[in-house]
Amino acid sequence: MKHENVMNVAKKRGFLWSSFEIYSGVSGFVDYGPLGAILKNNVMEKWRDYYIVGEGFYEIESPTIMPEEALKASGHVDHFTDPMTECKECLDVYRADHILKAATGQEVEGLENQKLTEIISEKQIRCPKCGGHLTHVWSYNLMFQTLIGAKGKKTGYMRPETAQGIFIPFKRLLRFFRNKLPFGVVQLGKAYRNEISPRQGVIRLREFTQAEAEIFINPADKSHPQFSQISSEILSLYSSDCQLNSKDPLQITTQEALDKDIVSSQMLIYQLHIAQKFLREIGIPDKALRFRQHLPTEMAHYAIDCWDVEVHTDNYGWVEIIGIADRTDYDLKSHSEHSGEDLRVFIEYPEPKKVKKIVVKPNMAKFGPAFKGAAPQIIKFLESADSNQIQHALQDEGRFSVKLDSTYHILPEHVKFEEVDEVVRGEKIFPHVIEPSFGIDRIVYSILLHSFKEEKDRSYFKLAKDIAPVKVSVFPLLNKEEMKEMAQDIQFNLRKNGFIAEYDSSGTIGRRYARADEIGVPFAITVDHDSLNDKTVTIRNRDDSEQFRIPSEKVPKIILSLLKSKIEFKDLKKP
């Protein structure tokens, strides 16, 4: 199977190792070896290139340990905890709420464990499989818990996603972006989930790297200024409709997907498109990709539309590597409520609106004598109250009650109503959030899987030039002192010019080419006898093993042009 061959080479050549091996290992953790670490960094650098340079977003970095309050607000403390129960007979473990719902049809979400345990014993609910008794309900929280400080009084958690680190300093970010929507903020970093039984290698890790962008937009305007340029791009959309009716994914343009209401907004579909473009450039072909829409039943509590970018793998089937969601205003609203901070944005109307408004004015001749010392504070209350409501109350009930330190009854004679023109320049709203969330580890795995080529006499990673860890290898054709010296000079010169270059003089030339190919080195330079006389060397292309002669002093410049795709390899052929 391809997966095994890939993982084998990846292990052998220092891309991916399982962690803590000398202590038997711990599942759900991986080490990136010397080449894997560069590859991963190159992917992340390219990601930055897309989102920071390309889209104009800015990156921040926030702590990986978060206080409980913040995760309470985000919903993770409550929603990331599953109530579990176990059958005493067959020892199967179940979600307690799922069992209850199936058995009673009753909605039990949000109930305490103790309450769930009570319901189970009251209604005599048994194991659905063998009918055995169930244990008391306990919580399994997917977050790693820790204690902050010497006395450890404050509960902290390892963050389960990087996104929250962006929502929390939203006020500062809003100021940084000078109070204008839309804007985007990204964060790349580790996130942690204590999975019950991670088993799919690098696909399900307990500690993993995310690259997330939070794009804050006006809910009334989810358009994207560049959309027209991508409106005829084709995506493979596996909509919820396709899934429910067992149809194949649709191959349609972004424009059509919007027209048919398959994807909810321009901004969202634009994100789908750039995710596809990104994956294509790092070596994952379109045909191995599809966009799968979350079914209404599986959508997270905060989202209104969510698409997973899935890549096909021989071993695990379709695997989610990116999630792109419209998180609405859920997070900001919730942090606003829990923290008491106003996290809204003032949106100015294109034209100030003139609105006719009824205002209540005290008739002081009657008002003052009636309420005496309490009059000023009642007036203050009336100013902020809804005038319409007061007017209706006076009409319907003949009085309006104001509860302050004691209750005051306002009668029609105390006030009069005036209609005034008011100019409203805008309103405060919670922005909506479009979030592309990339699982970097899964993407690195996908790259290795889909770039691995097995030919009859060699196998190698056909890595995209810009993410290949080692850019160029330099070899002396023979183990002769002069050739070795010249080759080492060339390697040194390449490094001075910023390229990761390897020198190798061990074994035969064919073996060295094979070794370099295997780890995906795009180009090789070989010094031979002629090189010593005319200062030319051969340059070899990994993908077709073609080679041409070039002057040795031009090597760094030519490598640069090749890597930047300013020239094609075949252009090196002398006219």
Added chain:
RNA sequence: GCGGCUGUAGUAUAGUCUGGUUAGUACUUGGGCCUUCCAAGCCUACAGCCCGGGUUCAAAUCCCGGCAGCCGCACCA
């Protein structure tokens, strides 16, 4: 978390059932010889019984526990 199978150099394996000399082989890797361009050949070196406990005169081998991997179930807002 449950059950089944498995664990020997960097990789792939022999040996385990039936306990007994220095754990064998191939590839890889390092050094050298040879060599005028795609894993050739020769010499040489490095490197291993998953961890812990038990049984025994003696454990890679038998027993128990742990850890990890694979498969099935469950879980994966």
